Amino acid sequence: MLKPDQSIGPHFNKQSNVTKENYLIRLTTSIEAVRYLLHQGLxxxxxxxxxxxxxxxxFRELIQLLAEENDKVKKAVQSAPSNCKMVAPEIQKDIANCFAEIIVKSIIEEIGGDVFCLLVxxxxxxxxxxxxxxxxxxxDKLGVIKERLIGIVHVKETSASCLKSNIDNLFAKYGLSLKQVRGQGYDGASNMRGEFNGLRALILRENSPAYYIHCFAHQLQLILVAVAKKNDDANDFFDMTSLLISVVGASCKRKDMIREKQQERIRKAVGNGQMSSGTGLNQEQSLQRAGDTRWGSHYKTLKSLCNLFPEVIDVLQYVEKEGPNDAKRRQARGLIDYLKDFDFVFHLHLMLLILGHANALSLSLQRKDKDILEAMVEVKLTKQKFQQIRDDGWESLLETVYSFCEEHGIPKLDMDEDYIDRHKPRKNTNRTNYQHYRYDCLNPVIDLQLAEFNDHFDEVNSKLLTQFASFNPKNSFEAYKFESLMELAQVIPRRF
Incomplete structure (x- = not known):
């Protein structure tokens, strides 16, 4: 009684305060570890x-590192009971979910009941x-355009009604409304963009100003895919190119052969004065495997194939002689015959020409600072370039093909001679080489490109985007047009 500090009560309080302090240290350490891993995407x-x-x-290694760098953290971690270490997977998920809720809440506050576009x-x-x-x-309030992820939802099926139901639940959770939506952006799948039963249609029935706009860059990818799938010659060309990449890049030894032979060729060319040397010139290249969805990668593949053509032939000749089995040797022999044929060279440069313009447009459309009017103009200019290739590009394309044939010792075809189908060499085609390669190869591919452009970049969406873009405040509303205001008022009368 004479010494209160030595009584049982204060000792209990003291132990309780130490326990609470250690608990907060462990919790804070776990929060910092989660914050770092989330920020780095690890x-x-x-x-x-x-x-x-x-x-x-x-996570556990980062906790251990933080404990080694701080004595207080180390003491709190080492003294933690087995059921309160704050490192369990459930704890990690709870902390990550708390971060997610805080971030989404700040996004909702930044929207502030205003309108937004929905991307799914x-x-x-x-x-x-x-x-x-x-x-x-x-x-946002400063006029900055932002795109923010607000949720990833598990769906049992991908039907439009199921997706719509889950969007409604997510909006209800965060206090959002479909009436705030002023635009929809999805891919080209039928369950998303269907005009009658797609997700866009279901949302439009509740909110008519929520117009659907397909991503320009994604539409361009679909256009290029259509060329490869709908044109037989282009389809065969890309199939053979894919087989070529598989054979040439089947092992590290063959890839090293390409690099070594390229270096040797460049050294000889620089020594003979045929090539100039300098910073950024004559970079080491390799054949890249094209992706299934990014057709910009196909352009890079064909461009590298064109630059490394002699090395590719050397590797195929090596496989033909030293292949692991008869099947691989026959495969290499068939590819050599195909690569040294005029038909391959023509389609190689035709696809390089088409994919080159498409790749430049794709890179431009993916820029974050791209203005919608500039994008519309560039799409229109690309269509004009394709039309110009169809009308006046035959001579320049043929000149490029002939130059490549001369450089690599490939027999050139006389355009006035009869065309011989390599699949049916004995059958009379009743076509000259000129008629076949211009009217059966060049024109159909370009016509297909133009048709797909008109189909995907339709006039309705293009006109709507142009109307909205005329109210851009840039340069004191330089693009403003009174006619666009009147037309837009007819499209969305409720907003006016």
């Missing part, structure tokens, strides 16, 4: 998180569960 867990493991995963896409994750990503695009 995986949290490891394959083996046992005490004997030499690598317990990013779905894809299967590594566990084969269908996930729907929901993104909002809006303008």
């Amino acid at each position: 995986a949290f867990r490891g394959h083996d998180e046992s005490q004997e493991s030499t690598n317990k995963g990013n 896409d779905e894809s299967a994750d590594v566990s084969c569960k269908e996930q729907m990503a929901v993104v909002v695009r809006y303008v």
Whole structure:
């Protein structure tokens, strides 16, 4: 009684305060670790998180590092009871979910009840569960355009009604309304862009100003895919190119052969004065495997194939002689015959010409600072370039093809002679080489490109975007047009 500090009560309070302090230190340390891993986009867990493991995963290893650098953290971690270490997977998920809720809340506050655009896409994750990503695009108070992810929702099916139901639930959770939506952006799948039963149609029935606009860059990808699928000659060309990449790039040894032979060729050319040397010139190249969805990668593949043509032939000749089995040797022999044929050279340069213009447009459309009017103009100019190639580009294309044939010792065809189909050499085609390559190869591919351009970049959406763009405040509303205001008032009368 004479010494209150030594009584049981103060001792309990003292122990309780120490426990609380250590708990807060461990919690703060776990929060900082989660913050860092989320910011860097790194995986949290490891394959083996046992005490004997030499690598317990990013989260636990980061906690251990922070403990080694701070004595207070080290003491709090070492003295933690087994059921309160704050490193369990459930704790990690709870902290990450708290961060997500805080971020989404700040996004909703930044929108502030104003209008926004809705962007949706779905894809299967590594566990084969269908996930729907929901993104909002809006303008903040400073006039800056922002795109923010507000949720990833697991959907049982990808039907338009199921996607719409999950969007409604997500909007209800965060206090958003479909009436605020002023635009929709999806891919070209029928369940998304269908005019009658697609997701865009379901949302338009509730909110008529929510117009659907297909991503320009994605539409361009679909146009190029259509060329490869709908034109037989182009389809055969890309199939053979894919087989060529598989054979030439089948092993590291063959890739090294390409690099060594390219270096040797460049050294000889520089020594003979045929090439100039300098910074950024004569870079080492390799054949890149084209992606299934990014047709810009096909352009890079064909361009590298054109530049490395002698090296590719050398590697195929090596496989023909030293191949692991008869099938591979026959495959290499067939590819050599195909590559040294005029038909291959013609389609190679034709596709390079088409994909070159398309790739330049694609890169431009993907720029974040791209103005919509500039994008519309560039799409129109690209269509004009394709039309110009169809009308007046035959001579320059043929000149390029002949030059390539002369450089690599490939027999040139006389355009006035009868065309011989390599698949049916004995059958009379009743066509000259000129008629075949210009009217059966060049014109159909260009016509298909132009038709796909007109189909995907339709007049309705183009006109609507032009009307909205006329109210751009840039340069004191330089693009403003009174006629666009009147036309827009007829399209969305409620807003006026």
